[in-house]
Amino acid sequence: MSASASRLSPDDDRKLDALLQQVRKARETEMGYPTNADFDYSRLMPFLEFPLNNCGDPFVPTRFRLNTHDFEREVLKIFAQLTAFPLHESWGYVTNGGTEGNMYGLFLAREMLPTGIVYFSEDTHYSVPKILRCLNMRHIMIRSQPDGRMDLEDLRETLRLHRDVPPILFANIGTTVKGAVDDLHGIRKILRDFAIHQHYIHADAALSGMILPFVDHPQPWNREAGADSISISGHKLIGSPMPCGVVMARKAFVDRIARSVEYVGTLDTTLSGSRNGYTPLVLWYAFKSLGLEGFRNRIESCLDMAQYATDRLNELGRHAWRNENSITVVFDKPAEAIVRKWQLATERDIAHLITVPHVHKEQINGLIQDLRREAS
Numbered sequence: 001m002s003a004s005a006s007r008l009s010p011d012d013d014r015k016l017d018a019l020l021q022q023v024r025k026a027r028e029t030e031m032g033y034p035t036n037a038d039f040d041y042s043r044l045m046p047f048l049e050f051p052l053n054n055c056g057d058p059f060v061p062t063r064f065r066l067n068t069h070d071f072e073r074e075v076l077k078i079f080a081q082l083t084a085f086p087l088h089e090s091w092g093y094v095t096n097g098g099t100e101g102n103m104y105g106l107f108l109a110r111e112m113l114p115t116g117i118v119y120f121s122e123d124t125h126y127s128v129p130k131i132l133r134c135l136n137m138r139h140i141m142i143r144s145q146p147d148g149r150m151d152l153e154d155l156r157e158t159l160r161l162h163r164d165v166p167p168i169l170f171a172n173i174g175t176t177v178k179g180a181v182d183d184l185h186g187i188r189k190i191l192r193d194f195a196i197h198q199h200y201i202h203a204d205a206a207l208s209g210m211i212l213p214f215v216d217h218p219q220p221w222n223r224e225a226g227a228d229s230i231s232i233s234g235h236k237l238i239g240s241p242m243p244c245g246v247v248m249a250r251k252a253f254v255d256r257i258a259r260s261v262e263y264v265g266t267l268d269t270t271l272s273g274s275r276n277g278y279t280p281l282v283l284w285y286a287f288k289s290l291g292l293e294g295f296r297n298r299i300e301s302c303l304d305m306a307q308y309a310t311d312r313l314n315e316l317g318r319h320a321w322r323n324e325n326s327i328t329v330v331f332d333k334p335a336e337a338i339v340r341k342w343q344l345a346t347e348r349d350i351a352h353l354i355t356v357p358h359v360h361k362e363q364i365n366g367l368i369q370d371l372r373r374e375a376s
């Protein structure tokens with residue numbers, strides 16, 4: 001039976017309809033996770049008819065032509081600009097999300113410095129210890145400050161004890177829970193103080209990698225600030241119907257791991273073989289339709305909305321705060337029913353909301369109303 005002749009049973013049809021209603025409703029009250037739902041990619045619908053697959057290196061032609069490598073390269077050129085990677089020394093690809101980009105950065109780091117020790121803070125995303133287990137890399141967790149940034153005194157003392165081993169710094173450019181940006185200048189100063197010349201810095205800029213390029217006073221975070229590789233999520237601030245991201249890396253390092261593969265007639269430089277061919281189109285469309293100026297305006301609105309939420313929450317005495325240039329608003333954890341209704345993220349006694357573009361005053365006011373009711 002061909003695909004066009006296949007039919008769902010009425011029961012299965014109803015099941016899909018119910019799911020559609022469920023996700024439509026869920027979208028209205030989603031505030032805790034960095035997943036922008038404000039997008040319209042209907043222009044790209046016709047491409048869902050094709051098994052697009054970007055298998056292989058986006059910069060090397062492959063025999064399989066149902067791909068979007070041309071668009072992927074355009075996206076990577078934009079990200080090279082956003083991350084201050086000079087084009088001639090940069091390489092990258094569209095990943096499945098921030099986690100894959102972090103794994104890629106750490107993989108490169110391990111290939112460059114096989115005996116290296118990875119240093120990361122206790123506020124680092126939960127997937128990183130798992131990646132380090134997969135890659136079998138030695139690692140040491142560094143304390144965090146209350147605002148979520150890596151405690152550089154603890155880093156200094158730890159590095160002092162391991163000066164003979166090349167360090168691999170895993171820097172959080174916007175921590176998951178508090179949106180804190182690790183102090184890259186401070187980290188590099190410690191490396192200089194100890195005359196440690198051989199090192200690798202990976203920047204996990206999952207969310208803030210799409211904020212910092214557009215603000216007037218960004219914290220140091222990009223290639224210019226010393227990052228050897230950078231991972232950014234695509235579905236977080238940009239928004240995408242499928243998870244995606246981008247990893248940028250130094251081309252010279254990637255050349256060290258590249259292997260030629262006869263089967264697909266290209267270079268095997270990416271982590272996964274088959275890769276999503278649709279998400280590069282999504283990212284391309286987002287940049288082309290909104291433009292960098294459009295993103296700048298969008299991010300300004302998101303930051304204003306974060307401040308609005310912080311002020312309203314503080315009027316209720318919920319101890320709200322946010323880090324500089326962050327759209328993550330941290331506050332006292334409310335009752336479980338409110339956490340569930342607004343899909344807030346929690347950790348111990350705090351909760352956060354993240355003002356990605358689909359979060360408007362109506363939702364924030366709705367949360368405030370619920371919190372007021374809880375208090376009375």
Ligand SMILES: Cc1ncc(COP(=O)(O)O)c(C=O)c1O
Nearest residue numbers: 097098099125174175176206233
């Ligand atoms: C700081 C940070 N790193 C990595 C990730 C993982 O990114 P992804 O969900 O795109 O794999 C997240 C996700 O929230 C994050 O906040």
